[in-house]
Amino acid sequence: MPLDAITFDLDDTLWHNGPVMAHAEPTHYTWLLEQIDGRPEAEGRRLAETFPLEAYQQVRQQLMQRFPLSRGDHSWIRERAMLELLREHGLPEAEAQRWAAAGFERFMQLRHAVTPFPEVVPMFEAWARRYRLGVITNGNVDVRRLALGDYFDVIILAGEMHAPKPDTRPFLTAMARLGTQPHRALHVGDHWQEDVLAAQRLGMHAVWIDAKQEGERELPPRVTRITHVRELPAVVDRLDRGE
Numbered sequence: 001m002p003l004d005a006i007t008f009d010l011d012d013t014l015w016h017n018g019p020v021m022a023h024a025e026p027t028h029y030t031w032l033l034e035q036i037d038g039r040p041e042a043e044g045r046r047l048a049e050t051f052p053l054e055a056y057q058q059v060r061q062q063l064m065q066r067f068p069l070s071r072g073d074h075s076w077i078r079e080r081a082m083l084e085l086l087r088e089h090g091l092p093e094a095e096a097q098r099w100a101a102a103g104f105e106r107f108m109q110l111r112h113a114v115t116p117f118p119e120v121v122p123m124f125e126a127w128a129r130r131y132r133l134g135v136i137t138n139g140n141v142d143v144r145r146l147a148l149g150d151y152f153d154v155i156i157l158a159g160e161m162h163a164p165k166p167d168t169r170p171f172l173t174a175m176a177r178l179g180t181q182p183h184r185a186l187h188v189g190d191h192w193q194e195d196v197l198a199a200q201r202l203g204m205h206a207v208w209i210d211a212k213q214e215g216e217r218e219l220p221p222r223v224t225r226i227t228h229v230r231e232l233p234a235v236v237d238r239l240d241r242g243e
Contacts, residue, residue, distance in 0.1 A: 032106070064077060166195075
């Protein structure tokens with residue numbers, strides 16, 4: 001039976017995410033340190049000395065342990081970590097909230113500086129008229145902030161649902177909103193557990209983008225391995241023919 005819907009992971013599926021995060025992680029926090037320590041009323045302790053980047057990262061890890069249901073909501077974890085550091089640094093509550101929100105927005109600006117692989121846009125242009133398309137991501141990129149957002153009928157931020165992949169709920173929610181059944185849906189992602197096995201166990205077709213070149217392994221039914229998204233159109237054509 002032909003496909004009628006395709007869902008996608010984002011990071012390291014539609015673009016290379018490593019350089020984006022390597023830049024966004026220190027840059028947004030350095031910006032926050034500069035803003036706080038550069039205030040006219042800033043005296044004595046410097047935030048940069050009391051809470052360097054490593055301290056900020058440690059607070060995020062602690063928050064994931066303290067709030068396990070929110071561990072996958074990376075947006076909440078980041079902003080809450082900055083808020084707690086600023087409170088401890090002595091900022092009044094309203095000011096701490098304002099600067100934490102500003103620091104998080106700075107991060108999100110950097111986080112969305114992604115460059116999709118060149119094959120992605122032509123692929124979506126060809127498919128948007130033929131399939132219903134969706135996003136299922138554990139990350140906090142809001143694809144609606146990108147030009148690619150226009151191609152998607154459904155966008156699922158699984159962490160904000162408190163149900164990060166491989167939880168079945170984001171997949172089931174996507175299929176319900178796309179109006180499809182598992183055997184007529186395909187999920188594409190780079191993570192073996194979170195994307196491939198999670199989708200396959202629900203009865204979906206799955207394409208594993210083995211970007212890290214983990215190598216050949218025994219593939220369960222309905223799973224195809226490729227190494228780059230450019231190989232995907234041939235797989236979709238084959239599945240559509242019922243092969």
